[in-house]
Amino acid sequence: VQLQASGGGLVQPGGALRLSCAASGVTFSDYAMGWFRQAPGKERQFVAAISWNAGVTYYLDSVRGRFTISRDNVKNTVWLQMNNLKPEDTAVYYCAGNQQRVSAPTSPRGYDYWGQGTQVTVSS
Numbered sequence: 001v002q003l004q005a006s007g008g009g010l011v012q013p014g015g016a017l018r019l020s021c022a023a024s025g026v027t028f029s030d031y032a033m034g035w036f037r038q039a040p041g042k043e044r045q046f047v048a049a050i051s052w053n054a055g056v057t058y059y060l061d062s063v064r065g066r067f068t069i070s071r072d073n074v075k076n077t078v079w080l081q082m083n084n085l086k087p088e089d090t091a092v093y094y095c096a097g098n099q100q101r102v103s104a105p106t107s108p109r110g111y112d113y114w115g116q117g118t119q120v121t122v123s124s
Contacts, residue, residue, distance in 0.1 A: 001025045001026050001097065001112075001113045002023070002025050003021055003022070003096070003097060003114060003115035003116075004021065004022045004024075004115060004116070005020070005021045005093065005094065005095045005117060005118045006020050006021075006118055007020050007118060008092075008093060008118030008119045008120045008121075009119075009121070010121045011085055011120075011122055012122070012123070013087060013122055013123075014084055014085065015085050016081070016082060016083045016084070016085065017120060018079055018080070018081050019035065019080040019082065019093055019095075020077055020078075020079050021033070021035075021077065021079070021095030022076060022077050023076045023077070023078075023097065026076075026113075028073050029052055029073040030052065030100075030101065031052060031098060031100075032051050032052055032097070032099075032100050032101075032103065032104035032105065033050050033069075033071060033095065033096070033097055033104070034046065034048065034049035034096045034097075034098070034104060034105065034106070034110075034111060035047040035069060035078075035080045035093060035094070035095055035096075036094045036095075036108055037089075037091035037092065037093045037094070037120075038092050038094070038117075039090060039092075042091075044108050045060065046060055046106045046107065047059070047060050047063055047067065047093070048060065048063065048067055048068075048069040048080060049105060049106055050078065051101075051102075051104045052073075052100070052101045053101075054070065054071055056104055057069055058104060058106050062088075066084045066085075067080060067081065067083070068081040068083075069081075078095060080093070080095075082120070085120075085122045086122060087122045087123060089120060089122050090120060090121050090122050090123070091120060092118065092119050092120075093117065093118050093119075093120050095115040096113060096114045096115070097111060097113040097114075098112055098113075099112065
């Protein structure tokens with residue numbers, strides 16, 4: 001199983017970025033997917049999660065209404081659209097996969113596979 005995250009970068013406050021995570025080596029539709037982030041000196045934090053068929057989504061309270069998680073089971077890709085970015089969103093963002101068709105975990109311990117991370121920096 002390989003998860004390849006991309007799309008990070010430097011953006012000014014109020015700007016937007018779209019993160020992508022491409023999966024290979026799996027039947028993508030068998031997997032719930034999540035996005036997490038980790039800032040320097042802090043623990044890995046849940047950001048958003050989506051069930052196998054996009055029927056259920058979960059968000060960290062501080063990103064709800066600004067971030068949107070979506071997926072395409074034909075393209076084997078999950079995205080995180082991030083709008084109105086704030087300096088406190090600065091972190092390395094990771095995608096993760098968990099094989100299930102029930103829901104989508106919101107804890108890092110609920111995920112079996114992880115991408116390599118992509119840096120998001122929000123600064124003027």
